[in-house]
Amino acid sequence: MLGKFVVFEGGEGAGKTTQLIRLQEWLAVSGWLDRIQSAMAGDSSPIVVTREPGGTLLGKGIRKLLLDVSATGDESIDKRAELLLFAADRAQHVAGFLGPHLQQGALVLCDRYTDSTIAYQGYGRNLDLNLIHQLDQIATQGLESDLTLWLDLDVEIGLARTRQRGQDPEIKVDRMEATEIAFHQRLRQGFTALAQQHPDRMIRIDAHQSESAIAQQIQGLLEQRLRQWYP
Ligand code: Z5A
Numbered sequence: 629m630l631g632k633f634v635v636f637e638g639g640e641g642a643g644k645t646t647q648l649i650r651l652q653e654w655l656a657v658s659g660w661l662d663r664i665q666s667a668m669a670g671d672s673s674p675i676v677v678t679r680e681p682g683g684t685l686l687g688k689g690i691r692k693l694l695l696d697v698s699a700t701g702d703e704s705i706d707k708r709a710e711l712l713l714f715a716a717d718r719a720q721h722v723a724g725f726l727g728p729h730l731q732q733g734a735l736v737l738c739d740r741y742t743d744s745t746i747a748y749q750g751y752g753r754n755l756d757l758n759l760i761h762q763l764d765q766i767a768t769q770g771l772e773s774d775l776t777l778w779l780d781l782d783v784e785i786g787l788a789r790t791r792q793r794g795q796d797p798e799i800k801v802d803r804m805e806a807t808e809i810a811f812h813q814r815l816r817q818g819f820t821a822l823a824q825q826h827p828d829r830m831i832r833i834d835a836h837q838s839e840s841a842i843a844q845q846i847q848g849l850l851e852q853r854l855r856q857w858y859p
Contacts, residue, residue: 630669631730632857633771634850635741638779639816641789642835643842644739647779650843651850652677652737658847660735663858668733676729679739681717684724690717707753711760714745718767726771741773743822743830751818752811773829775853777846778819781835783812 636644655661655675664674682691690713694705705713718741729736742764750757787809823830831849833842 629727629730629771630667630733631736632774632853633726633730633736633738635738635743635773635776636779637740637743637747637776637819637830638835639747639781639783639786639812639819641786641793642779642781643789643839644779646839647777647842647846648677648737648739650839651846654843654847655735655850658851660854660858663854664733664735667858670732672729672732672734674734676734676736677738678721678725678736680721680741680744681714683717683721683726683738686720686724687717690714707749707755710753711745711749711755711763714749715763715767718742718745718764722768722771727769730771738773741776742768743776743778743819746822747815747818751821752815774857775849776826776830777849778823778830778832779835779842780816780819780832783809783816785836787812 636648638644652675661674668674680687681694682688694710694713694717726736726738745760745764746757749755750760823832833845835842837845
């Protein structure tokens with residue numbers, strides 16, 4: 629692919645969304661936009677921001693089914709059904725959004741991708757890791773991130789942050805955030821294992837730091853990678 633694919637990963641309340649927005653803002657004033665644009669095949673936007681689940685129209689419907697407690701009424705979602713819904717969201721996202729933008733040469737910033745499935749459905753829900761891998765191959769058609777920034781945070785602190793946010797009546801605590809603490813600890817183990825297995829692609833960021841300290845670290849890492857990608 630001509631473009632580059634940067635993913636933010638982590639547990640609940642780790643600060644992915646906050647940092648993704650800060651990175652986007654920094655990129656807009658950093659001078660990199662023009663360099664990326666001049667390396668592109670088309671004239672579409674050089675920086676694209678998206679997320680999983682929910683990066684396409686179909687994905688938005690799937691996201692509602694997956695996260696909104698009220699979407700399925702009293703019926704709890706079976707963990708295999710949940711896995712397949714995340715895979716369906718990803719297949720549509722890769723085919724209809726990520727692939728086309730990367731082919732044009734955009735820098736794509738994505739909130740969550742395949743490592744979330746390994747961590748949440750594999751380590752969290754104890755589904756077979758090989759099965760998840762096979763399903764991901766179908767959904768992604770082999771598309772991997774060029775860089776994954778894993779915001780690693782103590783589980784209790786992350787959940788406290790999301791609970792704090794939950795006090796805002798406009799924002800509801802979703803189905804997964806309401807899951808028990810042992811689940812969140814297992815998925816943190818999952819991210820730890822993934823970072824050990826993929827040291828070139830996946831970088832751990834200590835998310836206990838202040839927002840601005842994390843933002844600065846991420847900008848430094850991106851600056852390095854961008855120099856390699858756009859020499
Ligand atoms: N999921 C899955 O199971 N399998 C999959 O394959 C995929 C996803 C792709 C998506 O939910 C859910 O789907 C997710 C995994 C599952 N499970 N849950 N829940 P989502 O997209 O709605 O939510 P999320 O990805 O978990 O994001 P989040 O909980 O909103 O967290 P965040 O984006 O990492 O954090 P934030 O919104 O940037 O910050 C949270 C709060 O902390 C906020 O009030 C900030 O102001 C504050 N904050 C941020 N940084 C700091 C620092 N450094 N210090 C202090 N406070 C901070």
